[in-house]
Amino acid sequence: xxxxxxxxxxxxxxxxxxxxxxxxxxxxxxxxxxxxxxxxxxxxxxxxxxxxxxxxxxxxxxxxxxxxxxxxxxxxxxxxxxxxxxxxxxxxxxxxxxxxxxxxxxxxxxxxxxxxxxxxxxxxxxxxxxxxxxxxxxxxxxxxxxxxxxxxxxxxxxxxxxxxxxxxxxxxxxxxxxxxxxxxxxxxxxxxxxxxxxxxxxxxxxxxxxxxxxxxxxxxxxxxxxxxxxxxxxxxxxxxxxxxxxxxxxxxxxxxxxxxxxxxxxxxxxxxxxxxxxxxxxxxxxxxxxxxxxxxxxxxxxxxxxxxxxxxxxxxxxxxxxxxxxxxxxxxxxxxxxxxxxxxxxxxxxxxxxxxxxxxxxxxxxxxxxxxxxxxxxxxxxxxxxxxxxxxxxxxxxxxxxxxxxxxxxxxxxxxxxxxxxxxxxxxxxxxxxxxxxxxxxxxxxxxxxxxxxxxxxxxxxxxxxxxxxxxxxxxxxxxxxxxxxxxxxxxxxxxxxxxxxxxxxxxxxxxxxxxxxxxxxxxxxxxxxxxxxxxxxxxxxxxxxxxxxxxxxxxxxxxxxxxxxxxxxxxxxxxxxxxxxxxxxxxxxxxxxxxxxxxxxxxxxxxxxxxxxxxxxxxxxxxxxxxxxxxxxxxxxxxxxxxxxxxx
Amino acid sequence: xxxxxxxxxxxxxxxxxxxxxxxxxxxxxxxxxxxxxxxxxxxxxxxxxxxxxxxxxxxxxxxxxxxxxxxxxxxxxxxxxxxxxxxxxxxxxxxxxxxxxxxxxxxxxxxxxxxxxxxxxxxxxxxxxxxxxxxxxxxxxxxxxxxxxxxxxxxxxxxxxxxxxxxxxxxxxxxxxxxxxxxxxxxxxxxxxxxxxxxxxxxxxxxxxxxxxxxxxxxxxxxxxxxxxxxxxxxxxxxxxxxxxxxxxxxxxxxxxxxxxx
Numbered sequence: 046x047x048x049x050x051x052x053x054x055x056x057x058x059x060x061x062x063x064x065x066x067x068x069x070x071x072x073x074x075x076x077x078x079x080x081x082x083x084x085x086x087x088x089x090x091x092x093x094x095x096x097x098x099x100x101x102x103x104x105x106x107x108x109x110x111x112x113x114x115x116x117x118x119x120x121x122x123x124x125x126x127x128x129x130x131x132x133x134x135x136x137x138x139x140x141x142x143x144x145x146x147x148x149x150x151x152x153x154x155x156x157x158x159x160x161x162x163x164x165x166x167x168x169x170x171x172x173x174x175x176x177x178x179x180x181x182x183x184x185x186x187x188x189x190x191x192x193x194x195x196x197x198x199x200x201x202x203x204x205x206x207x208x209x210x211x212x213x214x215x216x217x218x219x220x221x222x223x224x225x226x227x228x229x230x231x232x233x234x235x236x237x238x239x240x241x242x243x244x245x246x247x248x249x250x251x252x253x254x255x256x257x258x259x260x261x262x263x264x265x266x267x268x269x270x271x272x273x274x275x276x277x278x279x280x281x282x283x284x285x286x287x288x289x290x291x292x293x294x295x296x297x298x299x300x301x302x303x304x305x306x307x308x309x310x311x312x313x314x315x316x317x318x319x320x321x322x323x324x325x326x327x328x329x330x331x332x333x334x335x336x337x338x339x340x341x342x343x344x345x346x347x348x349x350x351x352x353x354x355x356x357x358x359x360x361x362x363x364x365x366x367x368x369x370x371x372x373x374x375x376x377x378x379x380x381x382x383x384x385x386x387x388x389x390x391x392x393x394x395x396x397x398x399x400x401x402x403x404x405x406x407x408x409x410x411x412x413x414x415x416x417x418x419x420x421x422x423x424x425x426x427x428x429x430x431x432x433x434x435x436x437x438x439x440x441x442x443x444x445x446x447x448x449x450x451x452x453x454x455x456x457x458x459x460x461x462x463x464x465x466x467x468x469x470x471x472x473x474x475x476x477x478x479x480x481x482x483x484x485x486x487x488x489x490x491x492x493x494x495x496x497x498x499x500x501x502x503x504x505x506x507x508x509x510x511x512x513x514x515x516x517x518x519x520x521x522x523x524x525x526x527x528x529x530x531x532x533x534x535x536x537x538x539x540x541x542x543x544x545x546x547x548x549x550x551x552x553x554x555x556x557x558x559x560x561x562x563x564x565x566x567x568x569x570x571x572x573x574x575x576x577x578x579x580x581x582x583x584x585x586x587x588x589x590x591x592x593x594x595x596x597x598x599x600x601x602x603x604x605x606x607x608x609x610x611x612x613x614x615x616x617x618x619x620x621x622x623x624x625x626x627x628x629x630x631x632x633x634x635x636x637x638x639x640x641x642x643x644x645x646x647x648x649x650x651x652x653x654x655x656x657x658x659x660x661x662x663x664x665x666x667x668x669x670x671x672x673x674x675x676x677x678x679x680x681x682x683x684x685x686x687x688x689x690x691x692x693x694x
Numbered sequence: 695x696x697x698x699x700x701x702x703x704x705x706x707x708x709x710x711x712x713x714x715x716x717x718x719x720x721x722x723x724x725x726x727x728x729x730x731x732x733x734x735x736x737x738x739x740x741x742x743x744x745x746x747x748x749x750x751x752x753x754x755x756x757x758x759x760x761x762x763x764x765x766x767x768x769x770x771x772x773x774x775x776x777x778x779x780x781x782x783x784x785x786x787x788x789x790x791x792x793x794x795x796x797x798x799x800x801x802x803x804x805x806x807x808x809x810x811x812x813x814x815x816x817x818x819x820x821x822x823x824x825x826x827x828x829x830x831x832x833x834x835x836x837x838x839x840x841x842x843x844x845x846x847x848x849x850x851x852x853x854x855x856x857x858x859x860x861x862x863x864x865x866x867x868x869x870x871x872x873x874x875x876x877x878x879x880x881x882x883x884x885x886x887x888x889x890x891x892x893x894x895x896x897x898x899x900x901x902x903x904x905x906x907x908x909x910x911x912x913x914x915x916x917x918x919x920x921x922x923x924x925x926x927x928x929x930x931x932x933x934x935x936x937x938x939x940x941x942x943x944x945x946x947x948x949x950x951x952x953x954x955x956x
Binding site: 061067070071072074120122123124125126138140149151152158159160163164165166168169220603 | 711797
């Protein structure tokens with residue numbers, strides 16, 4: 046006979062908002078609110094979990110700490126509400142409450158039995174009827190009238206178990222409560238549970254003690270990071286779980302040992318400074334080539350400036366918009382090994398007061414600005430504006446720009462934006478900053494001209510995580526400190542930090558242009574309708590606003606719309622030492638200084654400088670990867686094979 | 695209306711728990727201290743004596759029966775203060791239980807405030823002892839007292855709901871609220887005649903201080919032997935019902951989020 050299901054859990058997801066720091070007081074809340082630091086990291090404690098329990102079955106839930114076992118029980122009990130999916134329970138549930146939780150230490154055992162019974166939802170009459178039975182099972186007849194604070198923990202355990210089980214619930218929930226108490230008591234509890242099971246009670250049992258799970262349960266569900274990994278026969282599932290635990294532990298132990306060695310300053314073949322894209326690619330390839338390699342990183346996270354952080358389900362580009370684009374097939378294939386890229390095309394929009402224009406300057410822009418229709422009309426309009434000004438020798442940026450695009454485009458889309466970027470009037474900026482302002486006479490909003498373009502689904506951090514898997518990495522460790530503590534701990538150093546910093550600024554400091562972000566979490570679902578909007582007018586102080594969700598089309602991994610949004614306002618600020626360096630300044634002064642550092646660097650035989658800061662040059666991500674792969678070839682002597690066979694597995 | 699039905703069913707199921715919790719609070723309060731119940735009466739008496747010694751000379755002209763004047767105000771204010779301060783913590787304190795089993799969360803707030811209320815009713819003995827000791831007349835209007843207590847109970851419970859909900863999210867509300875209570879006490883004319891306040895403040899206290907409505911009603915029936923005026927009676931009901939509605943609304947709105955913050 047087919048028994049009916051007593052518990053039906055369908056596609057259950059539970060979401061927690063883990064604050065970046067747990068804020069539970071008003072003072073901190075206000076401060077963070079004012080500083081726009083109030084972000085929450087979404088965290089799915091359960092993902093799409095299914096569980097169907099028939100009457101009389103006993104299910105064991107296993108998994109490591111934080112795998113979602115207790116959360117699942119809480120949702121079945123009704124303490125937590127499903128975020129998605131449904132939970133249906135047909136029957137009376139008795140949760141076994143942790144020792145002491147349901148008891149008041151000052152009350153006597155007699156009073157506590159009634160209190161605990163009431164907590165479980167039983168009426169006073171019902172408890173009176175079962176009172177003697179409970180006392181008998183707990184073997185506490187002699188101590189009924191003394192406060193339970195005087196009880197031993199074993200006595201309390203007996204009392205708790207007695208109250209919970211004496212009432213023949215339809216479903217008994219038991220979350221790691223039998224760990225206390227002596228062997229005899231545990232035996233009795235297990236007997237009692239067996240007895241209840243044979244009487245038709247359904248059991249949900251959570252324990253780290255695999256043996257007791259095997260003994261008590263006829264089904265087992267294995268949860269891992271909120272997902273069901275396996276469910277079914279206890280022996281099969283428990284053994285698989287035990288094997289997995291072994292594997293995880295040995296991998297962790299190995300990495301832990303490596304890290305300890307790194308902390309001790311043991312010798313490595315390659316020491317990489319900086320866990321950005323350049324350093325990670327090199328470290329990955331060096332490890333694959335069988336070299337001993339380690340990474341130290343000043344920040345407390347890996348990834349350098351491509352680091353993305355998940356906030357409310359949205360991957361936030363912490364250090365500004367990063368859009369991967371390349372024409373290099375080899376580089377494209379390489380990065381596709383570590384992430385799946387979506388079909389994002391960068392088509393930024395410029396906002397000047399209440400007018401919106403497509404970027405880069407193309408027929409959409411011109412037709413919105415002047416109502417022109419054909420490319421011919423647009424060309425002649427621009428030409429007309431340029432010739433009116435008759436600038437032959439541009440003396441400053443303003444004249445340079447005017448002579449390239451004419452008055453209208455300059456005033457609405459170039460002037461204020463450039464001034465905000467540099468913090469100076471365009472008339473006071475040198476002409477060479479803008480060599481050309483690309484214009485297209487097609488209706489094409491794609492910002493980049495590259496063959497391949499996209500955003501890794503799930504953010505950039507995962508790429509670096511995969512690259513650095515198995516490579517010992519020390520976060521929050523500055524090069525100077527490490528070098529001082531462990532001189533000579535490497536054969537070769539791959540230095541991706543600022544080159545002037547390596548030489549202790551002996552020749553002076555290189556300058557950077559820097560940007561600052563103010564990130565805000567908003568409740569609205571759509572703030573600006575595009576990932577990148579440039580603000581080209583002076584009426585707002587920021588240069589752009591990035592709305593991160595649109596890099597992934599506002600969808601989460603399973604294709605559902607993400608509620609709410611996160612935006613980052615980008616401000617240009619004057620560079621001061623100590624700030625995050627972003628863009629090297631391409632002027633003569635800094636170029637000459639870098640050249641001097643480069644000559645110094647050449648004399649350092651055991652050091653290779655690489656990446657944007659190490660070579661003082663702005664690179665796109667694809668160029669960084671290409672550069673790193675080139676170095677691998679030269680240094681490790683092996684070609685990184687990237688055939689398209691590896692792609693799209 | 696199935697949610698309403700569900701709520702009523704849940705309330706019936708857990709009414710015994712409510713009773714057990716109230717019983718526990720009262721029992722423990724009296725069991726823990728040496729003097730037990732006597733203390734609940736002695737405490738207001740002692741404070742009344744101290745304050746009478748200090749202040750009665752000061753306000754002799756305006757207040758004829760200073761001990762009763764003081765006790766009427768203090769009894770009500772102490773109930774509101776203790777009730778809300780304990781009610782505020784009622785949810786957070788029972789976090790462990792709420793994380794383990796499903797219990798309607800308001801049960802804890804209701805039981806806490808109710809046990810303070812019952813204790814207050816017991817301690818009214820102090821009031822009657824002083825009435826007898828000072829040979830004050832027992833006006834028939836005193837039978838109106840339960841109505842005032844019901845009004846104030848509603849007000850206190852409503853405010854407790856709101857504070858309990860807030861305390862889950864912001865634990866430091868506790869300290870802020872303690873400061874608010876102190877200020878509130880000084881603005882409630884407990885031990886001085888309200889007429890001695892500057893005019894503007896006096897108007898303010900008489901209109902926007904809810905405690906004034908309850909204390910004034912109590913003094914009318916106990917000290918002056920007259921039924922309280924329409925304004926303060928209606929005002930007392932409005933404050934009580936309004937706070938109850940507001941507190942319940944806020945509590946119900948956020949109760950499902952509690953477990954994530956406990």
